[in-house]
Every structure is written in C-alpha cells, then in structure tokens.
Amino acid sequence: xxxxxxxxxxxxxxxxxxxxxxxxxxxxxxxxxxxxxxxxxxxxxxxxxxxxxxxxxxxxxxxxxxxxxxxxxxxxxxxxxxxxxxxxxxxxxxxxxxxxxxxxxxxxxxxxxxxxxxxxxxxxxxxxxxxxxxxxxxxxxxxxxxxxxxxxxxxxxxxxxxxxxxxxxxxxxxxxxxxxxxxxxxxxxxxxxxxxxxxxxxxxxxxxxxxxxxxxxxxxxxxxxxxxxxxxxxxxxxxxxxxxxxxxxxxxxxxxxxxxxxxxxxxxxxxxxxxxxxxxxxxxxxxxxxxxxxxxxxxxxxxxxxxxxxxxxxxxxxxxxxxxxxxxxxxxxxxxxxxxxxxxxxxxxxxxxxxxxxxxxxxxxxxxxxxxxxxxxxxxxxxxxxxxxxxxxxxxxxxxxxxxxxxxxxxxxxxxxxxxxxxxxxxxxxxxxxxxxxxxxxxxxxxxxxxxxxxxxxxxxxxxxxxxxxxxxxxxxxxxxxxxxxxxxxxxxxxxxxxxxxxxxxxxxxxxxxxxxxxxxxxxxxxxxxxxxxxxxxxxxxxxxxxxxxxxxxxxxxxxxxxxxxxxxxxxxxxxxxxxxxxxxxxxxxxxxxxxxxxxxxxxxxxxxxxxxxxxxxxxxxxxxxxxxxxxxxx
Numbered sequence: 138x139x140x141x142x143x144x145x146x147x148x149x150x151x152x153x154x155x156x157x158x159x160x161x162x163x164x165x166x167x168x169x170x171x172x173x174x175x176x177x178x179x180x181x182x183x184x185x186x187x188x189x190x191x192x193x194x195x196x197x198x199x200x201x202x203x204x205x206x207x208x209x210x211x212x213x214x215x216x217x218x219x220x221x222x223x224x225x226x227x228x229x230x231x232x233x234x235x236x237x238x239x240x241x242x243x244x245x246x247x248x249x250x251x252x253x254x255x256x257x258x259x260x261x262x263x264x265x266x267x268x269x270x271x272x273x274x275x276x277x278x279x280x281x282x283x284x285x286x287x288x289x290x291x292x293x294x295x296x297x298x299x300x301x302x303x304x305x306x307x308x309x310x311x312x313x314x315x316x317x318x319x320x321x322x323x324x325x326x327x328x329x330x331x332x333x334x335x336x337x338x339x340x341x342x343x344x345x346x347x348x349x350x351x352x353x354x355x356x357x358x359x360x361x362x363x364x365x366x367x368x369x370x371x372x373x374x375x376x377x378x379x380x381x382x383x384x385x386x387x388x389x390x391x392x393x394x395x396x397x398x399x400x401x402x403x404x405x406x407x408x409x410x411x412x413x414x415x416x417x418x419x420x421x422x423x424x425x426x427x428x429x430x431x432x433x434x435x436x437x438x439x440x441x442x443x444x445x446x447x448x449x450x451x452x453x454x455x456x457x458x459x460x461x462x463x464x465x466x467x468x469x470x471x472x473x474x475x476x477x478x479x480x481x482x483x484x485x486x487x488x489x490x491x492x493x494x495x496x497x498x499x500x501x502x503x504x505x506x507x508x509x510x511x512x513x514x515x516x517x518x519x520x521x522x523x524x525x526x527x528x529x530x531x532x533x534x535x536x537x538x539x540x541x542x543x544x545x546x547x548x549x550x551x552x553x554x555x556x557x558x559x560x561x562x563x564x565x566x567x568x569x570x571x572x573x574x575x576x577x578x579x580x581x582x583x584x585x586x587x588x589x590x591x592x593x594x595x596x597x598x599x600x601x602x603x604x605x606x607x608x609x610x611x612x613x614x615x616x617x618x619x620x621x622x623x624x625x626x627x628x629x630x631x632x633x634x635x636x637x638x639x640x641x642x643x644x645x646x647x648x649x650x651x652x653x654x655x656x657x658x659x660x661x662x663x664x665x666x667x668x669x670x671x672x673x674x675x676x677x678x679x680x681x682x683x684x685x686x687x688x689x690x691x692x693x694x695x696x697x698x699x700x701x702x703x704x705x706x707x708x709x710x711x712x713x714x715x716x717x718x719x720x721x722x723x724x725x726x727x728x729x730x731x732x733x734x735x736x737x738x739x740x741x742x743x744x745x746x747x748x749x750x751x752x753x754x755x756x757x758x759x760x761x762x763x764x765x766x767x768x769x770x771x772x
Contacts, residue, residue: 174198174645176659176689180681181210187678188218192225193660197623197645199228208232223252277557280515283535283549284338285330289323292537292547293356293417293471293524297363301330301528301535302344303549304355325353327368336530336551348393348400352378355388356417356471356524360424366393366400367427369416374405381412388416390429408445408453419472428472428480431456438466442482462507463498471523480506483523487511493521495536510589516552524549563607566600567617570641575600579642582616583607621645655683655695655768663721663766668705670716672724680724683768687730694772697721697737700744702760703751707741714739721766736771 174197181190191214198207211229214221226249233242285291287307294303306325326349331340348354348366350373357368371386372379381387389409393400409415410433419428425447432440433456441464446454463469465486470493473481478500483493487509494517498509516522516536524537532554539547567579579596583604591613596602607613609630617625622642649658656663661679665671672680687693699718701710718737726732742750745763749755 176682176685179685180678183681185678185681186213186217187675188214188220190678191217195225195228195232199232204232204234205236208236208238223249226252277513277555278515278534279553279555281551281553282544283551285341286544286548288545290325290546291328291549294526294535294537294549295356295358296526296528297359299332299529301332302357302359303328303330305343306546324351325355327354327357332530336528336533344400347403352386353388358418358420360420364395366395367391367406367418367420368393369418372409372411379411387411388414390415390418406453408456414440417471419474421474422476422478427453428459428474429456430470430472437461437464438486439468440470442469442472442480459506463509468493471525473525475527478504480509481512481525483521483525485521493523495522495525508590510585521547559609560605561607561609562603562605563615564601564603565615565638565640567596567602567619567640567642568600569622570643573641576619576622576642578619580618582618584614584616586612586614588614615640617642649693649770651770651772653770655686655693655770656766659683659686664761665699665717665764665766668713670713670720672720680721681728684725684728684730687725687734691734692772693770694734695736695768696771697735698744698767698769699737699739700763700765700767701739701742702763703742703745703749703753704760711739711741711743714741717766 174194177190177194177197181194191210195207195210195214198204198210207228211225211232214225215229226245230242230245230249233245283294285301285303287305289306289308291303291305291307294301296302304325305328306323307328308323327344329342329344330338333339343349348368350370352371352373355369357366359366368391369388370391372389373386374389374391378386387410390406392404392406394402396402406415413431413433415429415431415433417430420426421428426444427447428442428444430440431443433443436458442459443456444459445456448454458464459469463480463482465484467484467486469482469484469486471483475481480498480500481495482498483495485493487494487496495512496509497512498506501507511517512525516525518538518540520538520540522536522538522540524535526535528535534552534554536550536552537547538550563583567576567581568574569576575596577596577598577600579600579602581594581596581602581604582590583592583606585591591606592604594602594604612628612630615627615629617627617640619642622644625640625642627640649655656679659682661682663676663679664673665676666673687695697718699714699721701714701717703710705713715738718739722732722735722737725735742763746765747755747759747762749759749763
C-alpha cells in the first residue's frame with residue numbers, strides 16, 4: 138500500500154494510515170472432607186520436597202486461576218528436577234506471564250514448542266510461522282477484484298444505497314490536480330461507483346463540489362438519511378493549509394451537509410488538532426457515537442482507535458481510547474461498525490499474516506470491545522489489508538488491500554461469503570469424579586485453539602449443557618469451573634464429542650468413609666526398597682500429608698496394611714511386612730499422631746496387586762507395585 142500523508146508526510150503511514158472462588162454448600166453425604174490444597178501446602182512449608190508435591194500444588198492454583206501462586210510452585214518444580222512433562226512448560230509460561238516475566242515465559246514457550254510441536258507454541262514464534270487458526274479460514278470467503286480499480290491507489294469503500302464511495306489517486310477528468318511529489322501520484326480524491334442488482338459496477342464518477350480539493354481527501358461515511366457526510370482531509374480549511382510545529386500537514390475530520398443536492402457548509406470537527414492526526418470516521422447504528430483513528434498523545438501505539446459521543450444538539454463529547462485490549466504499540470486504524478454494532482478494524486500489532494490485518498470485535502454486555510478475532514485468509518494476506526465494509530448485496534463485502542496480483546498500488550476487493558462449514562452441537566454432562574453425581578450450574582467456557590472465547594453456558598439441573606458454533610474441523614478448549622472443585626481444561630477436536638458424553642471433575646474437598654484407603658483418596662503412594670523396612674525420603678513426603686490429615690481430623694482412625702512382593706519365602710515376607718507396618722506406625726506416632734488411632738499389621742505376599750506370585754517372572758516395576766502400604770479407615 139502506498140502510504141502518503143499529505144504534501145510532506147506519507148498519507149497512509151498513519152494507517153490509511155495504512156480468585157478467590159466462593160465456597161458452595163457441599164452436597165456429599167459422606168462422613169468427612171479433606172481440604173487437599175491445605176494439606177499439600179502445609180507439607181511443603183515443612184521443607185519436604187518431591188516432584189509430585191510441586192506438581193500438585195502448582196496445578197491446584199493453576200486450575201483455580203491463581204497463576205501468581207501457581208508460578209511459585211512451578212518455580213520449585215523446575216528447580217527440583219528436569220524430568221518434567223511437556224505440558225508443565227506451557228502452564229509455567231502462562232504463570233510467568235501473570236507476573237509479567239515475559240522473557241522467561243518466552244523461553245518456556247519455545248521449549249514447549251520444541252518438545253511437542255503444539256501450535257500453542259506459535260504464540261511465542263508468531264513472527265516466524267503462520268497461525269493455524271488464521272490460515273484455516275480460507276473456505277469462508279471467495280475474493281475477487283471489485284471491478285473499479287485503476288493503476289493507482291483505490292481503497293476505503295463505503296455504501297449509501299447501491300452506490301459505493303471510495304478513495305482514489307487516479308487521474309481525474311473533472312478535477313485534474315498536480316502530482317504529489319512524495320508519491321508521484323495525484324492527491325487522493327473521493328469517488329463514487331454505481332452497482333447493478335448483482336453487484337457489478339456500471340458507472341464511476343468523482344465527487345466535485347466543495348469536497349475534493351487540491352490536497353488529500355480520504356475515507357468517508359454518511360448518516361442514514363444521506364444528508365450528512367463525515368470525511369477525512371488534510372489540514373486544509375477555507376482554502377488555507379495548516380501545519381504543525383514541524384511544518385507537517387496532518388489529517389483532520391470534516392463534516393458536510395447536503396443542501397439542494399449539493400454538499401455545503403463544510404466545517405472541521407471541534408476535536409481536531411494541528412498537532413496530531415484524526416482520521417477514518419465510523420458511526421454506531423444509533424449515530425450517537427463516532428469511532429476514528431488517531432495518534433494523539435496518551436495512546437498505546439503509533440495510532441489507536443477512539444470513540445466520541447455525538448450529542449443531540451450536534452456537539453461532541455471527549456475522545457475515549459478503546460483501550461489496550463484493542464490498541465497495541467503498533468497501528469490500529471480504519472474502524473468500521475456493521476449493522477450489528479460489531480467493530481471491524483485493521484492492525485499490525487496483533488498476531489496476523491503480515492502488514493495490516495483485518496480483525497472483528499463483538500461488543501460485550503457493557504458495549505465494550507475487549508475480544509476480537511483475526512478474519513483469516515483470504516480476507517488477510519501477507520501485505521496490508523484494511524477498510525472492511527458491508528454492502529447492500531447479500532453475502533457480499535468489500536475490503537482494500539495492496540496484496541500481490543492487484544491492478545494498482547491499493548485495490549478494492551469483493552468478498553463473497555461462502556456457505557458455512559459443517560457445525561455440530563456439543564452436548565455433555567458434568568459429574569463429580571468420585572460420586573458420579575451430575576452437577577448443576579457449572580460454568581462452561583468454550584475457547585478456540587488460540588484461547589479466544591467462543592461461548593459460555595452453565596449446566597442444567599441434570600448436569601447437562603449444549604453449545605453450538607463447534608466446527609468438526611477445528612480444535613477447541615473446554616473449561617469447567619465450579620465452587621469447591623478444581624477447574625478443569627480439556628482440549629479436543631470438534632468431531633470428538635458428536636454424541637453425549639460425560640465430563641468428570643475432581644472436588645477440592647475429598648469425601649472419606651469407613652473402609653476407604655486414605656492413600657488412594659489423596660492420590661499418594663508409599664513404597665519400600667527391596668528387603669528394607671525403613672521409611673524412604675519420598676515416602677516421608679507422602680506420609681507428611683497423611684499425618685496432616687490425621688491431626689486435622691481427630692475422629693479418623695486407620696489400620697496400616699503393609700505388603701511385600703513374592704521374591705522371598707512366605708514366612709520371611711510376612712515378618713518383613715510386619716516390620717514395615719510397625720515402622721510406619723512408629724514414624725507417625727513420633728510425628729504427633731496418637732497411638733490409639735493407628736493399628737498396624739503385615740500381610741506379606743498374601744494380597745498381591747498383580748500376577749507376580751511365586752515363580753512368575755516379573756519386572757522390577759511390577760514387583761515394586763506390591764511393596765506398598767495401605768491406610769484403611771476403620772473409624
């Protein structure tokens with residue numbers, strides 16, 4: 138895109154310029170509950186260390202949305218060992234970003250991508266690879282030349298009825314101007330193009346009257362009644378050119394009124410300035426808000442998007458920046474509001490395919506623009522793409538671009554929307570992982586593969602939910618949130634859940650009852666070395682969690698059952714297991730658990746977990762499974 142600002146400055150360089158969570162009431166009917174997070178953290182504070190402990194604590198906070206705290210425990214995990222599952226690199230990176238440690242987060246994302254080739258790593262290498270989600274929209278639109286382009290610059294379309302108004306630097310018949318010495322093209326003027334009923338151009342003309350001057354005119358809009366025009370022009374008013382302190386001619390917004398079929402009473406808008414650019418107007422559907430682009434002081438980047446209220450008496454409020462969700466350190470420009478009050482804009486600050494890309498943002502319940510999506514290919518290309526606009530023709534839109542294969546410097550293209558790809562309805566039931574009971578009013582959030590929110594809902598009284606907008610050829614993330622349960626995230630492709638399925642979630646409070654094995658409830662494991670009955674260091678960490686539970690819940694009584702593998706005589710194994718049971722009991726008594734709450738007995742090889750009985754060949758790992766202790770709740 139040729140970017141020319143005015144007599145001196147490139148016009149388009151300015152972008153045409155080209156938890157805490159509330160605790161719910163428990164519905165369990167068991168005897169007691171154990172706060173898992175509290176148990177894990179108290180153990181860690183005693184100085185005990187293990188890979189599993191740090192993973193559990195990090196995950197507990199990560200899935201609870203407390204990323205600053207998950208970062209603490211993932212720090213310890215990565216300091217403790219290098220034997221770490223790849224997914225933890227991603228979780229660690231997200232946690233680091235929560236405390237603004239972006240450099241280290243980038244390192245983690247790069248290692249994550251190297252380990253997995255997972256496209257989430259593309260967030261780190263976004264300037265090296267195309268994003269899968271952006272490249273995957275190619276079938277949504279067919280793109281073709283709009284039929285109005287010249288060998289010069291043509292861009293910025295806007296429809297009033299069946300007539301398109303656009304910007305061009307072509308050589309004019311009625312209004313021949315001198316060339317801009319910067320671009321060696323004509324100064325841009327406003328043009329119109331009439332279309333027939335099937336969206337083909339039948340006539341092109343230029344606007345004369347008082348609108349086009351010997352300097353640059355650019356993007357324009359109309360009120361719905363067609364009687365008021367807002368447009369962009371150089372700082373040229375009443376035949377006088379204006380400069381800033383650096384002797385540069387900038388851009389301003391102007392208003393014109395249609396009087397006797399002629400544009401008259403041209404005035405500049407009161408929030409213009411000689412010291413910064415204001416350009417590219419857009420109107421809300423109620424015509425009470427104007428959007429525009431500007432590089433005024435106090436913004437986030439080279440040019441930002443702003444809004445300003447239009448009062449009933451025609452006066453204006455104060456410009457309001459659309460904020461850092463939309464604006465970046467780079468360029469945001471060419472706003473457009475469609476019939477549904479959705480915002481379209483161009484940016485080279487957000488992840489895209491190159492140059493300016495087109496984005497769409499749907500207002501939230503407060504009318505604010507905070508989430509957005511890249512319109513993908515073929516709307517966007519590796520060059521500048523901007524100036525999205527609706528048309529009166531069904532499923533036909535227009536954009537501007539300087540992509541390869543065009544007729545001029547910038548060209549206007551017709552977008553023809555294709556039939557939507559096949560979508561399915563996602564239908565699931567959320568249940569308690571322990572009791573398998575359906576859970577009501579669980580918050581469900583559906584994200585695309587780049588963590589852009591697609592849909593939100595809650596489960597009904599049967600634990601079920603349905604959500605649409607799920608494409609069979611896409612990958613999604615489902616996030617499940619419920620008080621007193623660990624937040625869960627599941628990644629899947631659209632065709633993974635065509636039929637009704639079940640999604641279990643784990644409670645933070647663990648239900649226990651007579652006969653349960655406390656080891657299994659807490660997801661722990663206590664093993665012994667071959668022919669030994671001393672407490673191993675890794676078992677100390679696990680026992681510390683059990684001791685914490687026993688001390689916190691004095692009504693609990695347990696029976697310790699210790700076991701061996703089968704690689705000695707039955708009598709030897711029975712004696713060894715009894716020594717292990719008593720060693721475990723004595724260890725817990727020394728740590729403060731009353732002795733009348735713990736009984737212990739060895740069972741030798743009488744209760745093997747697998748096939749590894751006398752004479753059966755087994756691996757070391759298989760034998761290890763049998764060298765264990767259980768903690769059976771007896772009261």
